[in-house]
Amino acid sequence: MSNLSETLQKLKASGRKGLIVYLTAGYPDYATTLETVLAMEAEGADVIEIGIPFSDPIADGPVIQHAATLALKAGATTAKSIELVTQIRKTSSVPLVVMTYVNSILGYGKEKFISDFVKAGIDGLIVPDLPLEEADLLEDICKKQNIPLIGLIAPTSTADRIKCIAQKAEGFLYCVSNTGVTGGRQNNYDQIGAVIENARQVSQIPMAIGFGIGNSQGASAAARYADAVIVGSAILEKLTNEGVAGARSLVRSIRETLDEESE
Amino acid sequence: MPDKNGKFGDFGGRFVPETVMPALIELEEHYDALKSDASFQEELHFYLQEYAGRPTTLYFAKNLTAHYGRGKIYLKREDLLHTGAHKINNAIGQALLARRMGKKKIVAETGAGQHGVACATVAALFGLECCVYMGKEDIERQALNVFRMRLLGTEVIPVTSGTGTLKDATSEAIRYWVTNVEDTHYIIGSVVGPHPYPMIVRDFQKIIGEEVKEQILNYNIEKLKYIVACIGGGSNAMGMFYSFRNDKEIIKIGVEAAGKGITTNEHAASLTKGRPGVLHGAFSYLLQDDDGQIIEPYSISAGLDYPGVGPEHSFFKDSGIVEYKAVSDEEALQAFKRLARVEGIIPALESSHALAYLEEIMPKTQMDETVIICLSGRGDKDVDMAIKVMGEL
Numbered sequence: 001m002s003n004l005s006e007t008l009q010k011l012k013a014s015g016r017k018g019l020i021v022y023l024t025a026g027y028p029d030y031a032t033t034l035e036t037v038l039a040m041e042a043e044g045a046d047v048i049e050i051g052i053p054f055s056d057p058i059a060d061g062p063v064i065q066h067a068a069t070l071a072l073k074a075g076a077t078t079a080k081s082i083e084l085v086t087q088i089r090k091t092s093s094v095p096l097v098v099m100t101y102v103n104s105i106l107g108y109g110k111e112k113f114i115s116d117f118v119k120a121g122i123d124g125l126i127v128p129d130l131p132l133e134e135a136d137l138l139e140d141i142c143k144k145q146n147i148p149l150i151g152l153i154a155p156t157s158t159a160d161r162i163k164c165i166a167q168k169a170e171g172f173l174y175c176v177s178n179t180g181v182t183g184g185r186q187n188n189y190d191q192i193g194a195v196i197e198n199a200r201q202v203s204q205i206p207m208a209i210g211f212g213i214g215n216s217q218g219a220s221a222a223a224r225y226a227d228a229v230i231v232g233s234a235i236l237e238k239l240t241n242e243g244v245a246g247a248r249s250l251v252r253s254i255r256e257t258l259d260e261e262s263e
Numbered sequence: 264m265p266d267k268n269g270k271f272g273d274f275g276g277r278f279v280p281e282t283v284m285p286a287l288i289e290l291e292e293h294y295d296a297l298k299s300d301a302s303f304q305e306e307l308h309f310y311l312q313e314y315a316g317r318p319t320t321l322y323f324a325k326n327l328t329a330h331y332g333r334g335k336i337y338l339k340r341e342d343l344l345h346t347g348a349h350k351i352n353n354a355i356g357q358a359l360l361a362r363r364m365g366k367k368k369i370v371a372e373t374g375a376g377q378h379g380v381a382c383a384t385v386a387a388l389f390g391l392e393c394c395v396y397m398g399k400e401d402i403e404r405q406a407l408n409v410f411r412m413r414l415l416g417t418e419v420i421p422v423t424s425g426t427g428t429l430k431d432a433t434s435e436a437i438r439y440w441v442t443n444v445e446d447t448h449y450i451i452g453s454v455v456g457p458h459p460y461p462m463i464v465r466d467f468q469k470i471i472g473e474e475v476k477e478q479i480l481n482y483n484i485e486k487l488k489y490i491v492a493c494i495g496g497g498s499n500a501m502g503m504f505y506s507f508r509n510d511k512e513i514i515k516i517g518v519e520a521a522g523k524g525i526t527t528n529e530h531a532a533s534l535t536k537g538r539p540g541v542l543h544g545a546f547s548y549l550l551q552d553d554d555g556q557i558i559e560p561y562s563i564s565a566g567l568d569y570p571g572v573g574p575e576h577s578f579f580k581d582s583g584i585v586e587y588k589a590v591s592d593e594e595a596l597q598a599f600k601r602l603a604r605v606e607g608i609i610p611a612l613e614s615s616h617a618l619a620y621l622e623e624i625m626p627k628t629q630m631d632e633t634v635i636i637c638l639s640g641r642g643d644k645d646v647d648m649a650i651k652v653m654g655e656l
Contacts, residue, residue: 107555
């Protein structure tokens with residue numbers, strides 16, 4: 001079992017909710033990303049999602065778009081993001097999931113992209129613009145490299161699709177909370193909750209809700225339906241406005257809320 | 264036809280978030296049903312004829328023919344359509360489609376503003392709410408079209424994300440559609456985007472070539488040697504070429520924007536200089552760096568200023584069905600001026616790229632051979648730009 005599945009299954013078994021934190025690699029610079037990853041882990045993040053900055057991130061809202069634009073302007077590259085993972089692995093074994101768009105993978109070379117990141121030490125891959133119908137582009141390579149290709153379900157997913165996606169799911173299932181992009185504040189998770197119910201009929205895999213979770217209240221509302229919550233834009237906003245300390249305090253407060261509720 | 268996953272050979276597909284997939288599948292189902300629905304086709308035909316002004320003429324450009332002194336040159340006059348370009352063909356088709364699907368709102372992206380104006384026009388006609396995403400830079404460059412859209416009752420939303428141009432406007436329109444997919448139809452402006460869009464836009468534009476096929480019979484044109492059209496995303500070219508895709512003896516040439524030259528970094532020649540990748544949901548030729556980051560294109564013509572191209576064109580390139588070339592800003596401007604002086608027609612700067620390629624092919628054309636150029640739009644919208652670069656004449 002991979003580091004990722006093991007961590008999430010353990011949490012599930014102990015009745016705790018998982019916390020997944022998203023950071024854009026190279027924003028505002030690689031040294032800060034490295035520092036923030038370690039700080040997030042120290043504050044109780046269970047999994048870190050490393051976003052590879054892409055020029056045209058179709059699923060992302062303004063905060064992550066802006067972070068990607070600035071990271072690229074500051075010279076972020078795929079090779080440097082691989083090096084970041086290597087650096088993280090020198091001191092941390094926190095499960096790392098890379099989140100990237102199809103063209104970042106194709107541009108760098110799909111076999112090389114996946115094998116270089118796996119060698120550096122990642123535990124999973126999320127590709128938001130690779131739906132079920134296109135998944136064969138990467139499935140075989142991920143299997144060969146023994147790396148979970150994380151599936152996504154959305155409020156608009158039909159019952160048939162939920163079933164297909166959940167049956168194939170590895171690592172965890174990424175449950176998109178709304179029909180929009182990342183970062184839009186959301187506090188009602190009933191709709192995705194119903195989709196998750198559906199997915200649980202066919203799969204025991206941990207379910208993580210992402211998109212729009214910006215604070216403790218949101219996290220706690222989402223955690224009612226899911227095994228883990230994913231926080232991204234809100235962390236980047238804190239990082240921009242208050243530095244690593246700001247990101248730390250947000251993660252700490254979400255962690256505390258999640259733990260209080262599972263007690 | 265594309266396969267069931269929307270692939271033309273290796274190209275096309277649906278590289279979109281899961282949120283959008285059900286909407287694309289729904290769109291495809293509706294479209295498949297309507298394609299063979301006689302009342303839909305009748306309705307479409309009515310608006311194309313009575314409202315847009317179809318069929319457009321295939322005009323024998325006698326003076327331009329005399330200018331080169333070689334074969335005959337005909338112009339397919341899409342510039343004569345309502346709103347001034349072929350874009351209206353697709354806008355009418357998709358607005359009718361939206362109405363049949365029960366969608367009350369349409370969203371679109373626009374670069375130069377021609378597609379935005381076409382969408383704003385049909386939205387007014389059919390009583391649909393419309394919002395158009397447009398790059399901040401393009402809003403400044405195309406003030407006239409921005410006013411036209413607003414006059415027609417459309418909300419124009421400036422896009423500042425990324426580089427604030429057409430590619431970012433397209434991303435924003437897709438994001439808006441993702442968020443409001445329940446009541447909104449997205450009208451993409453060219454043969455690009457995820458399946459079924461490249462197929463739908465092609466089907467609404469292929470009337471251009473179908474009319475030409477009839478017109479060449481009426482005009483007794485026997486030796487049709489070249490068909491030439493400009494390519495940004497490639498909708499007028501696809502509309503023009505599609506009916507001739509199996510006519511091997513006719514040479515089809517798509518002309519991209521070479522901007523300041525294809526050996527510089529300032530051009531929009533995706534097929535000539537790009538390599539395949541994924542942008543806006545489709546696998547196709549693309550201007551990108553080694554990491555797959557999209558490179559901002561450049562052309563004097565805003566309508567050709569796009570880093571990608573329709574997936575079916577990529578397929579046509581790799582299978583040799585169409586040849587793709589590129590001409591520079593400078594060559595396009597000369598053609599712009601030439602047609603105005605010789606024929607009394609001011610062409611769009613986009614179409615001027617196709618006209619500019621006459622310089623290359625006319626010397627190789629025999630007296631009894633014929634060349635057809637798709638004059639995709641009129642140049643009124645480009646006058647401000649022309650004043651800037653050509654100065655007072």
